[in-house]
Structure formats: structure tokens, C-alpha cells
Amino acid sequence: MTEFENNDERTELKQLGEFGLIDLLTKNIKLKNKSSIKGVGDDSAVIHHANKQTLVTKDLLVEGVHFDMTYMPLKHLGYKAAVVNISDILAMNGTPTQLIVGIAVSNRFSGEALEEIYEGIKLACEHYHVDLVGGDTVSSVSGLILSITAIGEADKADIIYRDGAKNGDLIFVSGNLGAAYMGLLVLEREKKAFEVDPNMQPDLDGNDYILERQLKPEARTDVLELLKKAGVKPTAMIDISDGLASEILHICQQSDLGCVLYEDKIPIDITTDGVAKEFQIDPTTCALNGGEDYELLFTINQSDYEKLKSIDEISVVGHMTEKSAGYHLVSRSGTQVPLIAQGWDAFLNKEKRNRQ
Amino acid sequence: MTEFENNDERTELKQLGEFGLIDLLTKNIKLKNKSSIKGVGDDSAVIHHANKQTLVTKDLLVEGVHFDMTYMPLKHLGYKAAVVNISDILAMNGTPTQLIVGIAVSNRFSGEALEEIYEGIKLACEHYHVDLVGGDTVSSVSGLILSITAIGEADKADIIYRDGAKNGDLIFVSGNLGAAYMGLLVLEREKKAFEVDPNMQPDLDGNDYILERQLKPEARTDVLELLKKAGVKPTAMIDISDGLASEILHICQQSDLGCVLYEDKIPIDITTDGVAKEFQIDPTTCALNGGEDYELLFTINQSDYEKLKSIDEISVVGHMTEKSAGYHLVSRSGTQVPLIAQGWDAFLNKEKRNRQ
Numbered sequence: 257m258t259e260f261e262n263n264d265e266r267t268e269l270k271q272l273g274e275f276g277l278i279d280l281l282t283k284n285i286k287l288k289n290k291s292s293i294k295g296v297g298d299d300s301a302v303i304h305h306a307n308k309q310t311l312v313t314k315d316l317l318v319e320g321v322h323f324d325m326t327y328m329p330l331k332h333l334g335y336k337a338a339v340v341n342i343s344d345i346l347a348m349n350g351t352p353t354q355l356i357v358g359i360a361v362s363n364r365f366s367g368e369a370l371e372e373i374y375e376g377i378k379l380a381c382e383h384y385h386v387d388l389v390g391g392d393t394v395s396s397v398s399g400l401i402l403s404i405t406a407i408g409e410a411d412k413a414d415i416i417y418r419d420g421a422k423n424g425d426l427i428f429v430s431g432n433l434g435a436a437y438m439g440l441l442v443l444e445r446e447k448k449a450f451e452v453d454p455n456m457q458p459d460l461d462g463n464d465y466i467l468e469r470q471l472k473p474e475a476r477t478d479v480l481e482l483l484k485k486a487g488v489k490p491t492a493m494i495d496i497s498d499g500l501a502s503e504i505l506h507i508c509q510q511s512d513l514g515c516v517l518y519e520d521k522i523p524i525d526i527t528t529d530g531v532a533k534e535f536q537i538d539p540t541t542c543a544l545n546g547g548e549d550y551e552l553l554f555t556i557n558q559s560d561y562e563k564l565k566s567i568d569e570i571s572v573v574g575h576m577t578e579k580s581a582g583y584h585l586v587s588r589s590g591t592q593v594p595l596i597a598q599g600w601d602a603f604l605n606k607e608k609r610n611r612q
Numbered sequence: 613m614t615e616f617e618n619n620d621e622r623t624e625l626k627q628l629g630e631f632g633l634i635d636l637l638t639k640n641i642k643l644k645n646k647s648s649i650k651g652v653g654d655d656s657a658v659i660h661h662a663n664k665q666t667l668v669t670k671d672l673l674v675e676g677v678h679f680d681m682t683y684m685p686l687k688h689l690g691y692k693a694a695v696v697n698i699s700d701i702l703a704m705n706g707t708p709t710q711l712i713v714g715i716a717v718s719n720r721f722s723g724e725a726l727e728e729i730y731e732g733i734k735l736a737c738e739h740y741h742v743d744l745v746g747g748d749t750v751s752s753v754s755g756l757i758l759s760i761t762a763i764g765e766a767d768k769a770d771i772i773y774r775d776g777a778k779n780g781d782l783i784f785v786s787g788n789l790g791a792a793y794m795g796l797l798v799l800e801r802e803k804k805a806f807e808v809d810p811n812m813q814p815d816l817d818g819n820d821y822i823l824e825r826q827l828k829p830e831a832r833t834d835v836l837e838l839l840k841k842a843g844v845k846p847t848a849m850i851d852i853s854d855g856l857a858s859e860i861l862h863i864c865q866q867s868d869l870g871c872v873l874y875e876d877k878i879p880i881d882i883t884t885d886g887v888a889k890e891f892q893i894d895p896t897t898c899a900l901n902g903g904e905d906y907e908l909l910f911t912i913n914q915s916d917y918e919k920l921k922s923i924d925e926i927s928v929v930g931h932m933t934e935k936s937a938g939y940h941l942v943s944r945s946g947t948q949v950p951l952i953a954q955g956w957d958a959f960l961n962k963e964k965r966n967r968q
Contacts, residue, residue, distance in 0.1 A: 299669060299703035300668055300669035300704045301667070302665050302771060303666040303667075303668060311656040311658055311659075312746065312761065313655060313657065313746065314714050316714045316757075318752050318753065345655075354668070356670050358672045359672075360674050392672050394672045394674055395677050397675065397755055398755075401757055403759035405712065412660070415658060494654075502631075
């Protein structure tokens, strides 16, 4: 259960030095996308999205805030850090093309540990057909911080913003929600048990699905392809990193509209549901506020509904309303509950986790 | 001498929350560049460099490694973090166009402190005609980390890489070298004196120039303009962030050549020279290994020399040789000393500072 479990060797970062480390991490990187003109090894990466617009996004992942090294294997961490950024490019209806990796790391980590993180990042690059084109690796006083910049491309006409939803549009989500948060709670429970009795073995049986959603999330390229195939362009889109409630409120705010969600329509996996009840948490709360699902949330014109209704990977969860109607969830019993953006607040998440 | 000296008010980050903080920091940002299609407020920024190539670079600045809050005012820190990234775009002969700001910050900092950092970043954006188009602000367990991504554009034919130098090319640097490092040593000396006697006033008299080079460096847009005006396109270029020795070795390595530098040609400011001697350090060592100068280092074909020789802002410091001739500095006494990339190694700099 430590970050070094797969590493017999340990090369100190000081031995490698900054330049040695960059060589170690970036050797054998081959650029595959036509738009990647120059990768690692100059002052800047050079990219050419001929006749397309360029999308750029950045997310930071901080040890002790966004991840815990006790249960997050380094390779998974690298993979996840790449995926959460790739997901932001998809949420614009773009094609991810390049990544730039910033890592701040204390000397508690070895060269091999950094190689493991890079292995995960490179695996994500391969899976999502993205080139790793640059980075900056520096030392930190304590802990590990990953700052990844994802770059993508899209035809101007294809880009989907948050502000395009119209009154009456249907609200869809991909996949199911709340699973990643339940995975986190299971991992934290086992960590606490391990701290009390270091000889115990973690009890993760039957929870593979939610653990994978937490430790190795995927970005929904498949959903964008299904929409394209169906000939439907959403009017607004966002990825669900902070929970459904906070994300739909972003679309409402930016589109100057209200919304109604229906509790019984929110897709929740059976494992998520079971574990939530085990933890005495309302599964709907997990879907609304859990975060880290990296599913897509989008709105479509009602006239497009017929084209999408047979696609299993997506579900209608509500519709957009006039702004004056506010933001509501209709519960299973039929009562209207105001939607509040509790979200996955980086400044509060420790407390949130403990509170629930 | 604290990060809060200009702030009477203190708003806790928790009070603001992540979304409140983003609103606070990014309100009133206006996009000025035509290439900035969408800024803060969606999953990604959208950029359109019509008929140009896109340059992307990222540098991390870590508290306790790259800066010390004792003497680095927050506004200067924001400005410097922007400039070091803008400098990387210039080093490709590009025009900086956008910035994306990542900040990881502990709750030791207030909302007002973050506003100060953003003020500095915005000032740099204004000065260099760059748009702030996105960011991610998260909490850290301890300390402050700035991760800035700079984006620029250039015509394909204008981009200057590190690998284009030819045997016999002249090596130029802009401005003068070693000043930022001397500024750092003065600040660290005064910090130590202050720790011994908290009532003492820092003795910074006469050192304005080197302090400004350390605390508020500028990127050399003016030098690129002078070169353009003179009708000269360098064959290779890099910015000097790690010291002259390490940077020229990058050009040598990537261009598969050797080099000779002449000690008596290396431009060193009179204040740098005086303070180096005060610290009993060889001023040439500061220029070679001090780092953080953000001057430009470039090579030109000898036939272009006439066009540049009257430009005060740049100096010839040597020439490129065949690779087999190695990497040398010819000292004032005429002896050849091997050039070693000691550089501004992020994993060693604490020791380096103490050693010198």
C-alpha cells in the first residue's frame, strides 16, 4: 500500500538532476498527431491546428487534497491527471491532441516513482491519441502536485459552450453518477481500518466498479462519437467533475436559464446505490455532489430527442426552464427541492468527506 | 516584509469557496487579442491563431524553492511568474497571446493575497499584450505553487528552434547576465540579518538594479523587435533562465556542435560586478550559472554581423564550433576552461546558493 510497492530500485532525484530527470521521463516519446510540430526539448511546444480552433485547459491535482498516496497507485495517478484534463477538451466537443505535464515533487519521491507517474500519463496519451509535447519538473518542499495542460482542436462550428442552452431543452447525462465518490469513501474506510490494524487486508471485494471509477476514470470520447453518429449537436455541454448539481448550475448561469431535474431519472449504478446505503448516504446526494465522475452533461433541443432515445449510454434527467422558475430537483415523492451547488469544492472537500 | 503588508482586510479562502474565489479573481477581465475566442468560464479556453502556429509552454514556481515569501511581494511574484513563461514564447521568436494560471495555495493565504498575485499577473498581461483566458485555483496542504501556461503564435517561417545553429555562427546575448542571482544573494543576506535581529532595517541601498532583476524581471520583446528591424533572423535561440553555460550547451547539444565563449565579452553590469566581489564570487560564474536573467541567447550567421554590431542591447560572446572541439570558455588570461552545465538546477539550488 505504498507508492513504491512495484519499485525495487531507487534513484534519488538529486543524482539525476533536473536535466537527467527530464531525459529519463521523456526519452522515447514519439509524436503521432500531425498537429504536433515540436514536442519536448525547446522553449515551447509548437502546434499547428490548421483551419481549426485550439482548446486549452489546465487542472491541478494536489497530494492530500485531490489524492492520497496511500491508496492511489502512481501509474493510476498519472493516468487520472491526464484524463481529467482530456475530459475538459471533450466537454467543448473537441478532439484532444496534446498534453503538457508540470510536476512539483519532493525528494521523498524517487526517479522510479516519477517514471511510474509518467507511465500512467503516457498510457492515457496512447489511449486518447494525444501527444505529450512538453513539461516542467521541479522540486517541491513537500508533497506532489500535478499540473497538466491539455490542448485540443475543433472546427469553429463544432465547439459547444456552456452558454448555448435554450428554454425547454432536455438535459442529458452520460453513464451513471456518484460512483467515483463512493469509490473514494470505500478507499478511505479501508485506509482508516489499516491505520488501526496494519495487519488487516483491505476489504475491497465486490467494489471493483466504483474503485475503478475513482482510481482510473475514463473520459467519454465514445459518447461524443455516438452523438455525432446520431447527427445531434448539443446546445450546451460541460463535464461532471464537481457533481451534477454544480455543473447544471454552471449551464443555467451561463445560459441565463433555470432547470428542473428529476430524481428518479438520475442514473445511478447498482454498486453505487448499495455502497451509499451501507454508508447511510442518499445515493442521489452522491450523484448531485460527489464529483469526479467525468461524465458529460449536455442539453439538446427537444426535436432531437427521437434521435437519442435508444442510446443506452445517455439518459434524460430533466429540462431547462426560464430563469425565473429557479433551479429544482423533483424528488421521487414529487416534492420540489431547490438545487444547491455544494460541489466538489477544493477548499472544503476534506470537511465534506468527513461530514458525510 | 510579509506577504500581507498592503492588506488590511483578510477574507478566508473557505468563506469565498472555489467558485467565489474564481469570480473574485477573474471579474473584469477583458479579452483584447483577436485570437482569444473564449476566456475564463468554460471547460477550456478557445484560441484561434489563423494561419499561424501555436506555441505552448509551462513553468512552475514553487514557494521555498523558486521564491521566498519573506522578500518576494505577491504582486511581483505574479508578474514574474507570467514573465518567465512569456520569455519562453519570445525564445521561439513568437508573440505571446494568452496565459492560463494555475495556483495551488494553502489557507494561510487570504482572498486578498490571491488578488495581489492576480494583480501582478494582470499587470504583466497588460504590459505584454497577453489575455488571461483561464485557470484553476485549488488548495494545497502547504505553501504556494504557481503553474502558468503561456500561449503564443508565430508564422511557421519565423519560429526559431534550439537546433538551427551552424558551425561558425556567432553567439549573442541580450542585456547583461548574473544580475538576478546577485539580487537574490543580497535579499538572502538581508533575510538572514533580519532573522538574527528583527529590528534591523534591510540594507538594500544602491542595489535597486539587481533587486529589480530578481524581483521584477522583464522579457526581451524589445530585442526581438530590434532583430526584426535589422532584418536578421537568428539560427537558434533560447532564453537564459538557468545561466549562460547551461543554455549554450542546450543549443550545442541540439545543433550537434561545440562552442567557444570569451570571458571578456560576457556583459556584466557594474552593480552585479561590485556585489559579486563583495560576496567573493567571480562575476563570470554568476553570468554562467546564476540563472533567472531571462535574457535571450541566440546564434547568427557571420554574414549578419554588420547588421547587428551597432545595437547596444546585444553583445557577441563567442562562436559555434565543430562538435569535436567541445565546449569552452576562453578566460581573460587566455586559458581555455571547459564549460559545464551547472545550471539553475531546481533539485540542487538550495545547496548551490549555500555553496557559493
